[in-house]
Amino acid sequence: MEDKPPIVATEPPEKKYAEQRRSRRAKITRPVRVRPSEPKDDHFDDIPTSVNASKEGIYFLTRNSKYYAGMRVFVTFPFTSAHDPMSCEYVARVVRVENLPNSNKFGVAVELLGTMNMKNSGPPGPR
Structure with a gap:
């Protein structure tokens, strides 16, 4: 009878998430x-x-x-004043x-969809 090596349970390999960003951070x-853009969301004016x-x-x-995934917002970046x-x-x-x-803080990631400037309605960056 052959001696078989013992079976050892191992942790599954850690999942590696694919980088989804198209440009460097x-x-x-x-x-x-940051302000909500949809009337259904409670109004706030956040300056994080x-x-x-x-x-x-x-x-x-x-x-x-009050942030949630899928929420539409207006983002001013960088922000100096409301009238700049x-x-x-x-x-x-x-x-x-x-x-x-x-911490009593939240990390929020937003995807920029377009500018409010009518001449440039696409995402920021070179064309």
């Missing part, structure tokens, strides 16, 4: 103004700070718990909301 901490940004999206930290003519406002969609451990 830059670590940039700037004020961001960005953690990083790319041509297609922004990730920021906030204490506001150089500010650019985007229409965006919340793609991820993370409840950060050991």
Whole structure:
């Protein structure tokens, strides 16, 4: 009779998530103004700070718990004042909301869908 090696249970390999970003992120901490764009959502005017940004999206930290995946928002980035003519406002969609451990903050990722400027209605970045 042959001795067979013992069967050892192992953990399944950790899943590697494919990178979904089309452009590189830059670590940039700037004020961001975020407001709901849909009348069905309770109004708020949040001014969190960005953690990083790319041509297609922004990730920021906030204490506001009203964000949810799929929510449509207006995003002004970078935000200096409501009346700054150089500010650019985007229409965006919340793609991820993370409840950060050991913190009363949330990490929110938004995808920039287009600008509010009628001449340039596509996503930001070179054409």
